[in-house]
Amino acid sequence: xxxxxxxxxxxxxxxxxxxxxxxxxxxxxxxxxxxxxxxxxxxxxxxxxxxxxxxxxxxxxxxxxxxxxxxxxxxxxxxxxxxxxxxxxxxxxxxxxxxxxxxxxxxxxxxxxxxxxxxxxxxxxxxxxxxxxxxxxxxxxxxxxxxxxxxxxxxxxxxxxxxxxxxxxxxxxxxxxxxxxxxxxxxxxxxxxxxxxxxxxxxxxxxxxxxxxxxxxxxxxxxxxxxxxxxxxxxx
Numbered sequence: 001x002x003x004x005x006x007x008x009x010x011x012x013x014x015x016x017x018x019x020x021x022x023x024x025x026x027x028x029x030x031x032x033x034x035x036x037x038x039x040x041x042x043x044x045x046x047x048x049x050x051x052x053x054x055x056x057x058x059x060x061x062x063x064x065x066x067x068x069x070x071x072x073x074x075x076x077x078x079x080x081x082x083x084x085x086x087x088x089x090x091x092x093x094x095x096x097x098x099x100x101x102x103x104x105x106x107x108x109x110x111x112x113x114x115x116x117x118x119x120x121x122x123x124x125x126x127x128x129x130x131x132x133x134x135x136x137x138x139x140x141x142x143x144x145x146x147x148x149x150x151x152x153x154x155x156x157x158x159x160x161x162x163x164x165x166x167x168x169x170x171x172x173x174x175x176x177x178x179x180x181x182x183x184x185x186x187x188x189x190x191x192x193x194x195x196x197x198x199x200x201x202x203x204x205x206x207x208x209x210x211x212x213x214x215x216x217x218x219x220x221x222x223x224x225x226x227x228x229x230x231x232x233x234x235x236x
Contacts, residue, residue, distance in 0.1 A: 022051035022110040023076070023103070029116040034090045036124045036151050037205045042087045047115070049076040056106040062099075066091060069101045069115065086117060093121045124151035127213050134189045135220035142185040145213045147199070149178050156202045164195035167215055184215050193217040
């Protein structure tokens with residue numbers, strides 16, 4: 001009888017003990033913090049084989065074309081620490097973005113190992129709203145885009161051009177080098193129009209030397225009859 005009790009206890013312990021992760025990155029998500037001027041950034045990280053057997057790396061796969069990674073060895077012994085390197089193409093990313101590398105291993109208990117990254121890109125220039133919009137047939141009233149320079153260095157607007165001649169526009173500084181209002185007015189709202197404003201700045205960083213704001217005149221869906229449109233000037 002006592003033997004049966006001992007066996008039951010052992011089985012219960014076996015069932016409730018969770019499987020231990022084998023390959024694991026130190027510190028959880030790996031922070032990636034590019035500077036405003038960075039087109040790409042490379043980060044290094046460490047990890048460990050917490051299992052009791054060697055683990056072979058079979059492949060690495062990224063869920064984003066912006067991310068490539070490599071590990072320093074094809075196999076890691078039990079208890080061994082490894083090193084990795086990841087390169088991100090920053091491009092037009094702004095804000096926080098979670099990215100992962102999926103590693104395929106020969107370990108049946110952990111055939112796929114996920115390496116998590118947190119990419120945090122500072123918002124140097126913000127345009128709100130990004131697209132000012134009118135419904136077809138509504139009053140051709142002016143609407144405003146607000147441009148803010150959030151980076152460490154001021155940035156002046158030098159010139160603005162439109163891809164369509166169906167709107168007029170003007171801009172004025174709220175705070176020179178830091179904040180501007182761009183007022184956009186359609187000549188008519190009779191037809192559907194989609195266009196962009198090309199905003200040229202004096203930024204020394206190429207990717208901030210030109211910004212885009214958008215405007216559109218579209219048909220209003222029945223389900224959105226009471227919905228306001230972006231960029232409307234208060235009181236108009």
